[in-house]
Amino acid sequence: MxxxxxxxxxxxxxxxxxxxxxxxxxxxxxxxxxxxxxxxxxxxxxxxTRESLLEAIFEHRMSGVNDHRVGMLTQLEHVANDASVRQIVEAMVFPLTAQMESAGGGTNYVRFLSHAISDPNVNVGQLVRNKYDQGMAQTRRIARRMLTHLPGEIVDLRITLAGNYMVHALADEVRRTADTTHVSAFFIANLIDSIVGAISAPASEETLSQFAQVSRIGAKRSTSHEPSKR
Structure with a gap:
């Protein structure tokens, strides 16, 4: 070999x-x-090392998923005025489900990714940052422009939470059905519906109040770390 x-x-x-x-x-x-x-x-x-092995798994799978996602989102940006939140979410979900159903794909990667996200000893963000996360960064930028009723920081957080939910939901469905080749079209459509609702819902007064408080604390900390001007 x-x-x-x-x-x-x-x-x-x-x-x-x-x-x-x-x-x-x-x-x-x-x-x-x-x-x-x-x-x-x-x-x-x-x-x-084990970390280098994990990085190799991400390179093997995530590079293609990321390229697919970037391609879908770039097309959306060309028709920005006619794009919908659902299309953004489809660009999150479809590249991953396509990888699961491709030749040489299968469901091992999404189940591995679910474990990696939950493992306190694995820093997925560090392993993929600036390598395979351009698609998710692009997702956040487009979502910020569309979801103008929400503060940008809340949009970013919701996209991150939605990405984690997407991975865990797909992995749980694979375990539930014991199907190693695909997830049903119904499950995927319903998953997309739930993510659309989660990221586009109005922020409650409680959330906005807590966000303002966190923002004030963050601003104070930033100011306290600025060098004094004399």
């Missing part, structure tokens, strides 16, 4: 085991063994 094929086998084996058992419950030795590697140092040779 070539180095490239060995590396891919280790990535996909790790993804599957992490999806099934959780990231902290799988040893590097177990991944080596499950990938059929007689050389116990194979994984260390290709990745060095």
């Amino acid at each position: 070539s180095d490239a094929n060995t590396r891919l086998s280790l990535i996909e084996t790790a993804e599957r085991l992490f999806a099934e058992k959780g990231i902290d419950n799988v040893s590097l030795r177990e991944i080596n063994r499950a990938a059929g590697q007689k050389n116990v140092a194979a994984l260390h040779y290709h990745f060095g």
